[in-house]
Amino acid sequence: MxxxxxxxxxxxxxxxxxxxxxxxSLSVEExxxxxxxxxxxxxxxxxxxxxxxQLMVKSGEVAxxxxxxxxxxxxxxxxxxxxPISLYPTLTARENLKFFxxxxxxxxxxIGERAEAVLAETGLVSYALKYVNTYSGGMLRxxxxxxxxxxxxxxxxxxxxxxxxxxxxxxxIYQTLARLNESGVTILLSxxxxxxxxxxxxxxxxxxxxxxxxxxxxxKIDNLEKFFLEKTGRGLRDE
Amino acid sequence: MLRDRxxxxxxxFMPVALIFFMSLALEGVWxxxxxxxxxxxxxxxxxxxxxxxxxxxxxxxxxMVQLLDRPQGLDNEQIFEDGKTHAVVVIxxxxxxxxxxxxxxxxxxxxxxxxxxxxxxxxSATVEVIMGIENLDTVIAGLxxxxxxxxxxFPTPLQQTVPAYAIFAMFFIxxxxxxxxxxxxxxxxxxxxxxxPINTNLVVLGKIAPYYLINIIQFVLMLLxxxxxxxxxxxxxxxxxxxxxxxxxxxLVVAAATxxxxxxxxxxxxxxxxSSTLAATGAIxxxxxxxIMVPHVVMPQLMKQMAMISPMYWAHQAYLDIxxxxxxxxxILPKLIVLLAFALICFYLAGRRxxxx
Numbered sequence: 229m230x231x232x233x234x235x236x237x238x239x240x241x242x243x244x245x246x247x248x249x250x251x252x253s254l255s256v257e258e259x260x261x262x263x264x265x266x267x268x269x270x271x272x273x274x275x276x277x278x279x280x281x282q283l284m285v286k287s288g289e290v291a292x293x294x295x296x297x298x299x300x301x302x303x304x305x306x307x308x309x310x311x312p313i314s315l316y317p318t319l320t321a322r323e324n325l326k327f328f329x330x331x332x333x334x335x336x337x338x339i340g341e342r343a344e345a346v347l348a349e350t351g352l353v354s355y356a357l358k359y360v361n362t363y364s365g366g367m368l369r370x371x372x373x374x375x376x377x378x379x380x381x382x383x384x385x386x387x388x389x390x391x392x393x394x395x396x397x398x399x400x401i402y403q404t405l406a407r408l409n410e411s412g413v414t415i416l417l418s419x420x421x422x423x424x425x426x427x428x429x430x431x432x433x434x435x436x437x438x439x440x441x442x443x444x445x446x447x448k449i450d451n452l453e454k455f456f457l458e459k460t461g462r463g464l465r466d467e
Numbered sequence: 468m469l470r471d472r473x474x475x476x477x478x479x480f481m482p483v484a485l486i487f488f489m490s491l492a493l494e495g496v497w498x499x500x501x502x503x504x505x506x507x508x509x510x511x512x513x514x515x516x517x518x519x520x521x522x523x524x525x526x527x528x529x530x531m532v533q534l535l536d537r538p539q540g541l542d543n544e545q546i547f548e549d550g551k552t553h554a555v556v557v558i559x560x561x562x563x564x565x566x567x568x569x570x571x572x573x574x575x576x577x578x579x580x581x582x583x584x585x586x587x588x589x590x591s592a593t594v595e596v597i598m599g600i601e602n603l604d605t606v607i608a609g610l611x612x613x614x615x616x617x618x619x620x621f622p623t624p625l626q627q628t629v630p631a632y633a634i635f636a637m638f639f640i641x642x643x644x645x646x647x648x649x650x651x652x653x654x655x656x657x658x659x660x661x662x663x664p665i666n667t668n669l670v671v672l673g674k675i676a677p678y679y680l681i682n683i684i685q686f687v688l689m690l691l692x693x694x695x696x697x698x699x700x701x702x703x704x705x706x707x708x709x710x711x712x713x714x715x716x717x718x719l720v721v722a723a724a725t726x727x728x729x730x731x732x733x734x735x736x737x738x739x740x741x742s743s744t745l746a747a748t749g750a751i752x753x754x755x756x757x758x759i760m761v762p763h764v765v766m767p768q769l770m771k772q773m774a775m776i777s778p779m780y781w782a783h784q785a786y787l788d789i790x791x792x793x794x795x796x797x798x799i800l801p802k803l804i805v806l807l808a809f810a811l812i813c814f815y816l817a818g819r820r821x822x823x824x
Contacts, residue, residue: 280662300664308662314655318471331663331670375659 229293231383231414232256232279237288239278248274249438252288256383256431261405261415263425263446266435267460272418273311275435276385279416280308292383304332307381311388311418313368314375317361321352321371324360325378332379339378346374349407351400366397373401377408384408384415390424402428422452436460474643478681482636482689486628490701493624493762497703505533506585509546509555516563518596523558525592532588547574554585569593619792621764625705629693630786631759634779636689637682637725638753641746644678644729646739675726682722690714709793716796716803717789721782724806727813728778734817753777758784778809 234254240247249271256262266272277283279290281298292302315324322343329339347353350370355363360371373389386405390398405428409415419425425432426446434442434456442459449455512523527534535552546552554573561567571589573582591603600606651657651674660670698705707714732749736742754760756770757777763784766774774780785802788794 277658282658282661303662303664306662308659310655310659312653312655314659316656317654328659328663331660331665333664 229258230255230291231258231260231293232416233289233291233294234275234279235289235291237278237285237290239274239283239285247438249278249285252435252438252440254433254440254443256414256416258293258382258414259409259412260431261409261417261429263429263432264416264418264435265420265422265425265432265452265456266418270435270460271438272435273387274438276308276310276387276416276418279385280306304379305382307376307379307384307413309373309376309384309386309389311391313372315360315368315371318359320357320359321347321363321374322356324371324375328375329378334379342378342380346377349377349404350374366393366400369393369397370401370404373404382413384413385418386415387418388420389417390419390421398424422456426452434459471643478636478639478643478685479688481639482632482685483692485632485635486625486689486692486697487700489632490624490628490697493627494701494703496762496765497621497624506531506581506588507533507535507551507553508585509535509537509552511537511555511557513560514558514562518563519558522562522569522592522596525595526556526589529588529592531584543572547576550574550576553577553581556589565597622762622787622791623703623705624701625693625697625703626787626790627762629689629697629705630790631754631783633686633689634721634782634786635750635754635759636685637721638728638750638779639746640678640682640685640725641729641732641750642743644675644726645733645736645742645746648674648730648733649736649739649742675730678729679722679726682725683718686714686718686721706790708789708791710789710796713789713794713796713799714786717782717785717799720803720806720810721785723810724778724782724813727810727817730817731813731820734820753779756780757782778806781805781809 232254233256234252236251236253237249238247238251239249252271252275254264254275264272264275274283278285279292279297281303284298290297292299293305295302297303316327319327325343325346326339329342334342343356344353347356350373352367352370352374355367360368363371369389369392373386376384376386384405389405390401393401402424405415405417409428415428417425417429426449429446432442432444432446432449432452433440436459446452508526510523510526512519526532537555538546543555546555552574554571554577557570557572559567559570562569569589571586573585577585594600595603648657657670657674661667693705694707728749729746732742732746736745754777756774757763757779758766758774759779763771763774763780781802785799785806788799788802
């Protein structure tokens, strides 16, 4: 079954001269970890915001587990870890988890149980009562991921989940993602780290200038970075 | 927000301090305008003859007058400088003979109303002495009858300052509120909330509700400060009017207007710095125009009309209707409608401007 099916969507921001996504299509099978690679400004974050219902497309269709988005039930099956650290700095980790759990419609008892589980999963149990504004970069990233995992999503959308973290935290996150995938969670991973994509993902999609320029099996690509540069070009993307 | 002590200080202690200092300052204005303070005179009787002595006695016996002794070695200019003397009255030699008039030296910064009153008082006393009339007031009472309506326009210092600075502080909620919204927008928590299966309007409402509640607590606390603390410090009482329960709907509507203002500021500003400047400047301007800093009743006519562009004017007048005019709910209603319209316009404009999603 397809966990995520995106069919020829086009999205343009107000007053933008070019559309952020143009006739974009993507398909992610249930149980896969799929990498989404692309230069800065390619449209990866926009795509994630469309899938999570933050942006509405005028044409095309997005379906999660067969249900056309936006759909409240399907939103509950998605876990989203955005690229910015989207946490409340003046709350503790546990308070953040409780708040987001309530937003996800979870019962208090369930939140407590799951909070302990995700804190353990992300190695933050001993810091659960510390204010988030005292956390290091790696801890923030792990808590950002923990919030996304709290409500046991079937589909996990990760937008550069290891940016700015040390190798130890990065390795911890990789292990967490691998375990989650083994337990049946489907993951769409947006990243600029080629090694990360090759290590974790079975499929890859290349996005450039709002278009899907390649989709295929990861194991058929020898050197991902070289392949990426061949497909997207070597020119700087500063705009 | 409860962990943000500076904001709590701003929202609760700033209005208390303003109420305290502004009430004390207005106490003098109130005394001058309505109750009247005694006219403080220094009299120099250089004649010491019967008519001159009678004139001194007549002035001294007037209840509006407080006679002062000239401090030794000080001339008129020096005694006016300390601000305690309104005028110096000199009865010269030759007054009894009708050769020389009474001389009055007024304090140059004396209130014009006091000047007229002092001149009138001394004129009456002098006329009584010269013309041999026992009491000129009795004669005039047969010619002029004084009629005065109950004061329903000039608030007591606490009636003015308690609602005024409570409203002022309530509008300052726009600062933490807009900064909070912008920070959440910038760090992505607001966008993250929209990825959950929950109605977006509920999310926004959930963000506004705490600030709305804080506004109501602010007003209640300021009212308690006025009733239980300031009324022991200020000479004049703090009457809440005949229908104090009407404060409830007024406060609920004012809180809607202030939170609407906060959301609009959050929508217009691009950075937290911009939002705090915009919210503070907006609140101060609305306060200056709306009869908060300068009581509406003492404004010139043009300013009184201009005050109506400020939502603070409508909020303050609604409270004054309750405290001062014993107004019915129906007569307060138009002011509430104006405030509600302001709130709705703010929410509507913010909704159009904000690109939360």
